[in-house]
């Protein structure tokens with residue numbers, strides 16, 4: 001296959017991303033991890049599934065942080081790092097994960113100078129900023145995955161509450177990927193009907209709250225590790241949008257250059273994804289309350305980004 005996607009961090013999210021991508025048959029896949037043998041083993045296992053599902057995809061693994069295997073990648077996905085433990089916030093991971101992500105970005109860009117990066121490691125907005133700085137790429141080529149996931153959680157909860165197909169439900173969650181994320185209920189709808197007209201205010205408030213703490217709900221249940229099926233499905237959608245130049249509009253962590261009155265942070269906003277990565281950032285018409293919530297979320301992200309000292 002002519003396209004190559006390398007996934008750095010072959011843990012739960014990285015290997016599940018490979019699983020979703022292999023099913024799509026859109027790129028050859030390389031799994032890299034600091035652990036020896038594990039990415040090779042997972043890659044081989046997945047490769048042996050290809051005859052069963054009828055997909056011709058090359059899948060290889062490289063342990064011991066064997067970055068050479070990633071040379072010439074079209075897309076680099078970064079999921080390397082520590083996941084949360086119960087009671088931890090995403091921000092608690094900042095120090096440990098910035099060391100890992102910074103090194104991954106520096107090593108991989110040397111081998112794939114034309115790649116587009118999709119970052120998943122938490123704290124997401126800050127790790128995406130770090131990747132942008134360390135790679136020296138233009139900001140449209142470095143994107144963070146968060147908004148598709150947060151919006152998908154909200155869509156799933158609405159579908160459960162209303163017994164309507166998930167395909168009919170459009171929800172938009174913007175802002176930082178943390179407790180201050182901003183579910184835009186006014187812009188969300190069920191087959192065109194505004195969300196607030198489909199349910200009581202109390203039910204809607206409950207869904208908003210559950211969306212905000214959706215990641216934590218899973219961390220608490222798992223007791224070890226964090227969510228990976230939905231986060232990796234979201235990465236696969238972004239990879240596909242870029243490789244197929246779909247011009248798909250999804251919420252993602254993107255570099256703000258004045259949009260929504262924000263500058264010099266990576267932050268969740270609707271972004272049009274295509275062959276060049278972020279082709280365009282869409283600006284919604286927001287009311288004062290929505291703008292205030294976004295501003296509050298941005299202040300938290302900016303404060304954490306400043307901790308990188310870049």
Ligand code: APR
Pocket residue numbers: 008009010011012013014032033034035065079080081082083084093097100103104120121122123225226227228231
């Ligand atoms: N280079 C390559 N891989 C590394 C490095 C490194 N320097 N450091 C750690 N890793 C690997 C680990 O060995 C592990 O296999 O990253 C992988 C992370 O996988 P998991 O521990 O299973 O974590 P996962 O659930 O996939 O989450 C990864 O994504 O959603 C976020 O908060 C989550 O930051 C976390 C990240």
